Amino acid sequence: MKYFRFIWKNVFRKKSRAFLTMASIVLVLVLIVVLSSLLEALDYDTGRTKGAANVVVQHATGLGNFMPLAYRQKIEQVPGVVAVAPQIWFGGIYVDERPQNFFGQLSTDPQVWAIVHDDYSIPDDQLIDRFHWTIGQRIQVRGTYIPGTIDLVLRGVYTGPDESNIFFHNKYLENSFLGRLERTGIFYLRTEAPEKVPGVCDAINKMFENSDAPVKAMPEKQFMLQFTEMMGDVKLLFRSIALTVLFTVVLIVANTMAMSARERVTQIAVIRALGFRRSQVLMLVLSEAIVLALLGGVAGALGSFPFMWGLIGIIKHTPVAMFAYNLKISLATLLTAFTAAVGIGVLAGFVPAIRSSRISIVDGLRRVA
Amino acid sequence: MGIPLKYNLRNLVVRKVSTAMTVLGIALVVTVFLLVMSLAEGVTRTFATSVSSLNVVILRVGAGSDVNSFVSKDQHDAISTLEGLARGDDGQQLESPEQVVLINIPKRDGKRTNVIVRGVEPVAFKIRGDSVRIVEGRMFQTGTAEAIVSTRARDRFPELRLGGTAKAGSERWTIVGIFDAAGSPYDSEVWADLHNVQEQAHRTGGFSTVVARATDTAARDRLIAAIKGDQRIKLDALPESDYFDKQTVTAAPIKILAYFVAIIMAVGASFGAMNTMYAQVSARTREIATMRALGFSRMVILVSFVLESVVLGFLGGLAGAAIAFVAVHLFLTAPTGTNNFASFSEILFNFQLTPALIVSGVVFSLAMGLFGGLFPAARAARLKIINALREA
Numbered sequence: 001m002k003y004f005r006f007i008w009k010n011v012f013r014k015k016s017r018a019f020l021t022m023a024s025i026v027l028v029l030v031l032i033v034v035l036s037s038l039l040e041a042l043d044y045d046t047g048r049t050k051g052a053a054n055v056v057v058q059h060a061t062g063l064g065n066f067m068p069l070a071y072r073q074k075i076e077q078v079p080g081v082v083a084v085a086p087q088i089w090f091g092g093i094y095v096d097e098r099p100q101n102f103f104g105q106l107s108t109d110p111q112v113w114a115i116v117h118d119d120y121s122i123p124d125d126q127l128i129d130r131f132h133w134t135i136g137q138r139i140q141v142r143g144t145y146i147p148g149t150i151d152l153v154l155r156g157v158y159t160g161p162d163e164s165n166i167f168f169h170n171k172y173l174e175n176s177f178l179g180r181l182e183r184t185g186i187f188y189l190r191t192e193a194p195e196k197v198p199g200v201c202d203a204i205n206k207m208f209e210n211s212d213a214p215v216k217a218m219p220e221k222q223f224m225l226q227f228t229e230m231m232g233d234v235k236l237l238f239r240s241i242a243l244t245v246l247f248t249v250v251l252i253v254a255n256t257m258a259m260s261a262r263e264r265v266t267q268i269a270v271i272r273a274l275g276f277r278r279s280q281v282l283m284l285v286l287s288e289a290i291v292l293a294l295l296g297g298v299a300g301a302l303g304s305f306p307f308m309w310g311l312i313g314i315i316k317h318t319p320v321a322m323f324a325y326n327l328k329i330s331l332a333t334l335l336t337a338f339t340a341a342v343g344i345g346v347l348a349g350f351v352p353a354i355r356s357s358r359i360s361i362v363d364g365l366r367r368v369a
Numbered sequence: 370m371g372i373p374l375k376y377n378l379r380n381l382v383v384r385k386v387s388t389a390m391t392v393l394g395i396a397l398v399v400t401v402f403l404l405v406m407s408l409a410e411g412v413t414r415t416f417a418t419s420v421s422s423l424n425v426v427i428l429r430v431g432a433g434s435d436v437n438s439f440v441s442k443d444q445h446d447a448i449s450t451l452e453g454l455a456r457g458d459d460g461q462q463l464e465s466p467e468q469v470v471l472i473n474i475p476k477r478d479g480k481r482t483n484v485i486v487r488g489v490e491p492v493a494f495k496i497r498g499d500s501v502r503i504v505e506g507r508m509f510q511t512g513t514a515e516a517i518v519s520t521r522a523r524d525r526f527p528e529l530r531l532g533g534t535a536k537a538g539s540e541r542w543t544i545v546g547i548f549d550a551a552g553s554p555y556d557s558e559v560w561a562d563l564h565n566v567q568e569q570a571h572r573t574g575g576f577s578t579v580v581a582r583a584t585d586t587a588a589r590d591r592l593i594a595a596i597k598g599d600q601r602i603k604l605d606a607l608p609e610s611d612y613f614d615k616q617t618v619t620a621a622p623i624k625i626l627a628y629f630v631a632i633i634m635a636v637g638a639s640f641g642a643m644n645t646m647y648a649q650v651s652a653r654t655r656e657i658a659t660m661r662a663l664g665f666s667r668m669v670i671l672v673s674f675v676l677e678s679v680v681l682g683f684l685g686g687l688a689g690a691a692i693a694f695v696a697v698h699l700f701l702t703a704p705t706g707t708n709n710f711a712s713f714s715e716i717l718f719n720f721q722l723t724p725a726l727i728v729s730g731v732v733f734s735l736a737m738g739l740f741g742g743l744f745p746a747a748r749a750a751r752l753k754i755i756n757a758l759r760e761a
Contacts, residue, residue, distance in 0.1 A: 020644045024637040031633050060538030062473035062483050064436060064713065065570070093431065145437035147429065212571060214538045226473075229480040234623075234707060237408070241401055241630055248397045248634065252641035255390040259648040314625055 007287050011295075013260065021256045022296040025344060028249040029300025029337045030307050035242045036333045037308065039235060042228045052194040054116065054220035055081075057187040057204055059213055063089075063226075066183035067213050075187060078203045080196035083115040086170065086184035092141035092150060103127055104165035105141050105150070107173045108188075116190040127166065128157055139166065146173075186223075246340060253348035257289050261352040268356050269364025282357040289349025290342060297341025301334050373665055373673035376656070378680060380649065391645045392685045395734050398634040399689025400696070403722060403730045405627035407697060410726060411718035412620035412707065418553040419610035420500045423455065423589055426612040427579040427596055430605045434616070434712040435469045435578035436485065440604060442575050447601040453588030454581055457495045463582035465493040468563055470570045471714055472537035474528055482706070483714040484522065485558045486535070486542065488566025496582045501555060506531050506546035509562055514569065516542035516561035521704035521717040523547055535559055540569045554613055557706070557717040580609070616711040623707070635737050638685075642741025646678050650749045657749050658757030667750040674746030675739065682738020686731035693730070697722045 012018050057075065059065035075084050090105040127133065137154040152168050191200050197219050204217040228235075261268075268281055276284075312327050381388045427448065432438035440448075445466050455463045468488035475481050487493075491511070494501055509515035518529045523544075528535055535542045542561050550556040567573050583589035589608065596606040650657070657670060697720045709716040 014647075016647060017644055020640040020647075024640045027633050027637040027640075031630060034629075061540055061570070062471040062537060064471035064483070065538070091437070097433070142431055144431050144433060145429075145439075147431075147439075212539065216538075226481065229482060237405070237626075241405070244397055244401050245630070245634060248394050249637060251390050251394045251397075252637065252644070255387055255394075255641065256644050258390075259387065259644070263648075263652070311629065315622070 003284060003287075007284060007291055010260075010264075010284075011288050011291050013264075017256060017260065018292065021253055021292055022299065024249055024252050025293055025296025025341060026300040026303050028245050028344075029297060029341060030304040031245050032242055032340055033301065033304035033329060033333055033337045034308055034311060035238045036336055037327055037329050039238050040330060040333065041327045042235060052219070052221075053191050053197065055189050055191060055197055055200055055204075055217055056220055056223035057189065057215050057217040058185070058223070060216045061214075063185070065213070066185055067187075067215055069182055069184045071208065071213075071215070072184075072187060074207060075189065075204055078200055078207070080191045080193075080200045080203075082190045082192055083112045084187050084189040085109055085112040085116045086186070087113075087188050088146075088170070088173065088185045090141065090143065090150065090173075091145055092143045094139065094141050103130075106165050106167050107170050108167055109170050110167070113167065113188070116188050127163065188220075246344070250344055250347045253289065253293065253344055254351060257285070257292075257349050257352040258355075260288075261285060261356045264356075265359055265364045268359050269361050272359070272361045273365065278357040281359075282353045285353035285356045286346070286349040289353070290345035293341045293345030293348070296344075297338050300341065301337055304329060304337070372663075373660055373669055374676065376660070377673045377677035380653070381677065381680065384649070387645055387648075388681065388684075391642055391681055392688060394641045395638050395682055395685025395737055396688035396692060398631070398638045398737070399686050399730045399734050400692045401634060402627060402631040402733060403690065403693035403726055404696060404701075404720070405623065405630065406726050406729075407693070407720045407722040408705070409620045409623040409627060410721040410723060411705075412623065412716065413617050414721050415552060415554055415556070415716060415718040416613045416617040416619070417610075418551060419608075419613055420497045420551070420553055420555075421582065422608065422610055423583045423585065424496060424609035425581045425583060425589060425592055425596075425606050426609050427581065427604050427606045430603070432605070434709075435467070436471060436712040436714065438469075438577050440466070440576045440579050444602050444604060445576060445579055447599060448579055448581065448596065448604075451592060451595050451599070453583050453592040453595075455584045457492070461492060461495075463492060463496050465490060465496050465580045466563065466576040467493060467578050467580060468566045468570070468572060469577040470540070470566055470572070471712075472535060472540060472559075474526055474535060474537055476525055476706075477527060482708075484526065484529075484535075485712065485714045486516070486540075486566060487555075487558050487560050488563040489560055490563050493560075493580070496580055497550070497555070500551040500553060501548055501560075503546045504549045506544075509545055509560070511562050512564065513562060514542050514565050515545045516559050517546035517548050518544055518559045519556040519717070520547055520549055521556045521719075522559060524704050525706060525717060529559065552719075554616070554709075554716060557709075557715060616709055616716075619707065619709050619711070619716060631733070635733065639737045639741040642678055642681055642738060643745060645681070646674070646742050646745035647748070649677075650674065650745045653749075654752060654757045657752055658754050661752070661754045662758065671746050671750035674749045675742045678742020678746065679735055679738040682734045682736070682741065683731070685737070686734025689734060690727045690730050693722060694727070 059067050069086055072084050072086055075081060085108050088107040090107055092105055094103065095101050133139070133154055135154055135156070139152045139154060140149055141152070142149045150168065150172070152166070191197055201217040201219070204215060208215045272281060308327065308329055315327070426435070427440060428435060428438040429440065449462060449464055457463055470486045470488070471483045472486055473481050473483055503517065504520065506517070509517055516535060522529050523531070527533070529544055531544055531547060533544045535544065542559065548560065581592065583592050593606040596602050596604050660670065661667070701720045704717045704719055706715040706717045
């Protein structure tokens, strides 16, 4: 610690250089924080504890296919199942096709739905903030694959892990235009305990194996992951970008440190002549790089927040708008970024530090800068 | 001008290591930018490759894609009576009812995604002209559970190889042929016999879509108006090119990401270049002063130092473009995919590193060099000759 002043002075020996290097680190950290937050949002982990006991059943061919609603009674018989809620994705258009007007509209059976989703409560909902809706508001949604327009009245709001949907009664779809409802998109069910989930899934899959409409039952989390897996190779892309970015900044910082070390050959020779050991010189130069990186790290972590808000604003206007609402900077991400900053410092400072420690006193003192 | 210029450029060679590091930094930024942009370009190009400007896609009103659409048998019958439909060599009208089903199958990495199975009649191939043709194996036989897949789909899904079986739920199709759809969105699909697809998917009430070929552009526009206006039909119709064009929004998130990453990294890399140039200016103070004393003006020094930095950027740009070129042509040749938001299925495409993109990457690197060199060069130009010569 007693050398801290010395290190600090050396870091800011050339103010513009220190500033520029830190600025590059800040930018890179912002990028890394944003990319990892995007990855996290894609991974969809609501942190729900109760969701672990939930199972989703869909048509084995894929989500675009409907199953007979009569399966419900059979699924209810499976040991371990507490409640089964059918759910239909209406997939309609609100106002127009712009992505920022996109939200899910799900038709379900409210009594059972409330049992399956007992971690949801009423009220308050992000959609309310988004569209400035009020209770009693009429919401008209034009159907896409289900013909017709649904004309809903907003009666209540809820809070829960996922607040990006509106719900309405299956009976409404039935009465207005679908006729008697015989098919459904998915069944959302609650089992007694998370340990029951694998058994229930197997039982349900076996039950309809040889029917016209075989099904695929899976834990809720796996169901949600389907959607992000469909994003394709985006995740790999993010990871490779993050790695390249890190590598680039190590190059930039290492270059700066090397330049600064080269200019200070005489200074280092002097302190060696004063009795500093090689290992001390090594530590001093390395610490400089780390201090620089840490300063950049703190600034970068703080600086990433406004960037994130800006990006969320932009994403809301793209087809992936729904991810914008899951985007946030988590503590884990900040820690990762911080570790990355220290790593940048160590990696970038290493070569210049070793080189400085090897300077011979005589050569160093003789040299005219 | 000759001497300062030569002096600056030779300096790049003298400090090999720091030049190389700065160039590499800029090169990597250009590489990342080019790779992400060529990804977006791949998506855009796929949707822009429409088969024929005379083709019309007919959908249910409000359906964004054929996956969401439904056309009843009566509506189809009415469509076939409309005027303006082209005829094939054998006199058959060129309108093709098609049934689209999504199947969820595993990719090479084991993760699952949705793939379109398109049930078609032989006329579908005539409407697509020569752009959908068999390159391996043979055509599926009518009335059987045989299917053909695109080369891209074969490369991406292990089950979709020649002789393999596409299976999802109770549906099964044996792959007997591989087709090439000239880089159009059909290159992401599996094609099979119309009636077999309807039967296996339990959708015998109608079709997903009807694709029709008009005799000419004027007839196409009249045909579209008739489909929208006819009381028996009342469907939505649009040229095939417009239909696919609407789906290019799929590339929007990738493009936003590319610009976001590129801009942040570019500023970072120009800071790196700036650092190098500042260090150079202060290390070469005396040399600069000597040149000024010899009579070279401030302006000449400024331009010459900016050029040094721009050359640095240019070298980085060339290196970055070269890395991206090698990456795209050696390592990223396999088709890649992302979710097509309109059809809820995967759209397959290849990285497209176009000459225009390469030029934009190099221009981008020149900008980084310019920005990085401007302030240090200004400092060099402002040096006071007397002070500088006296220094050290």
